[in-house]
Amino acid sequence: MTAEPHAQPQPQPPSFGDVLNLLLKSQARENPDKPGEFILPTNQEIANAINAKHGAGAISDETIRKIRTGGIKSPSFAIAALIADSFGLPVDVFNGRSETSQKVVKEVQRFLESKRPTLSAEPEPQTVAVLARTTRRLSPGGQERVVRFAQQLEQIEAMENEASKRVAPSSD
Missing domain, CATH: 1.10.260.40 (lambda repressor-like DNA-binding domains)
Structure with a gap:
């Protein structure tokens, strides 16, 4: 089975x-x-x-x-x-x-x-624009997966940043 x-x-x-x-x-x-x-x-x-x-x-x-x-x-x-x-x-x-x-x-x-384009202080990075265009061509299910992957990547990066703060030597 x-x-x-x-x-x-x-x-x-x-x-x-x-x-x-x-x-x-x-x-x-x-x-x-x-x-x-x-x-x-x-x-x-x-x-x-x-x-x-x-x-x-x-x-x-x-x-x-x-x-x-x-x-x-x-x-x-x-x-x-x-x-x-x-x-x-x-x-x-x-x-x-x-x-x-x-x-x-x-x-x-x-x-x-x-x-109503979003106004931001800095221009959108080219990689973000390419990702957005590519994602628009995906099925709704594929788009949902991209969102989940991005959220998981954000969590991983946050954990890595937190871990690097704990490991960094103090400047005493």
Whole structure:
């Protein structure tokens, strides 16, 4: 009898809140006081916009907050429909397993990457850019493995750094 290989865990599809937060991130406006920083719509602003269209009391800012933070994992169809309508999208967009959701999420992520490059004090090393381009061509499972390998390498380097601090002679 041979041991079965460990099955790779499948990445979790985005939750309703994950998709909502991503859509809101795509609508964030640039902070006029801090270029490169973006301001997300508040829960109250979102609720106000939905209520203006569908009538007072259709949704509360507290409901929006709970969805965005994961307190409500799966809102009722009526609430989901209100939120989807506010974006002009079908409700299916918030079902992370649906083809529609996967396409929209991918496009919004691509939009965010192209419109909002990360600002840093120093340019990205060439090796990091090559790694990012190569990783984008991998399957989602392959991308998850790269993340795990990088996290493990980070832990190993931290342990090596800690060990070298203990071994280094003191300068007394």
